[in-house]
Amino acid sequence: TLGARVALVEKRALGGDCLYTGCVPSKTLIKSARFAHEARQTQKYGFQALEPKFSDDSFASIINRVQNVIEIIEHHDAPEVFEKMGVEVVFGSPRFLNSGEIEVALKDSDEKRVMRAKRFCISTGSRPFTPPIEGLKETGYITNEEVFHLKTLPKRLFVLGAGAIGIELGQAAPPSDKKSFTGSIMSKAVRPRG
Structure with a gap:
């Protein structure tokens, strides 16, 4: 210190x-x-x-x-x-x-x-950002805070966000078969319409 x-x-x-x-x-x-x-x-x-x-x-x-x-x-x-x-x-x-x-x-x-204290250092980290996309709330989406606690293999996984964890989740998606999920990455530059 x-x-x-x-x-x-x-x-x-x-x-x-x-x-x-x-x-x-x-x-x-x-x-x-x-x-x-x-x-x-x-x-x-x-x-x-x-x-x-x-x-x-x-x-x-x-x-x-x-x-x-x-x-x-x-x-x-x-x-x-x-x-x-x-x-x-x-x-x-x-x-x-x-x-x-x-x-x-x-x-x-x-x-x-x-x-x-004389000085404070604020280092709060972050939490997942949920973009204002129409219909998203109704999808039952999960964030990186929940994905590593899933109990069953999703049939598909669409990864929204091209940050480090989003890209890694896309890489880790199992290959296509009957019960696998597929990883897709959407650029942060994509903005919702409206």
């Missing part, structure tokens, strides 16, 4: 987007897709061709693997890691009282705590 007293206020979980709904689960899903792709290529190397089958059971196993990888990595973002570096970790929802104070509604408690 370079000698400064530092407190980190987190509303949800340390590790945030990358660990739970972004980089880590997305790249783990891509690894499974890559393995399936390579299995189909074995004939090129003199082996009998393999054809991985995607079913709800295999998809559930892939999603379980994604969650297991998250569990393996999440200890690197545990509060104890930050506390060993001299950072106080506080879980809750903050609000500014004035330019030098915040009030934190502590998570899993009715208590509030006032914290004072």
Whole structure:
């Protein structure tokens, strides 16, 4: 902390987007897709061709693997890691009282705590943006916050958004067969009509 007293206020979980709904689960899903792709290529190397089958059971196993990888990595973002570096970790929802104070509604408690500082660094991350597209609300859409918790293999998956996670989800989509989903990517430049 370079000698400064530092407190980190987190509303949800340390590790945030990358660990739970972004980089880590997305790249783990891509690894499974890559393995399936390579299995189909074995004939090129003199082996009998393999054809991985995607079913709800295999998809559930892939999603379980994604969650297991998250569990393996999440200890690197545990509060104890930050506390060993001299950072106080506080879980809750903050609000500014004035330019030098915040009030934190502590998570899993009715208590509030006032914290004072000379400087505040706001690093809130982001949440999925739902574009104002006519009819979208009625589709039962999911975001990157839900996709890595699906229990069954979607028949189709249309990925709206060409950010890193959107492109990776498109790459990880299983190939076409009876129960597979297909990944499509729509540019951020596309605007709804009207």
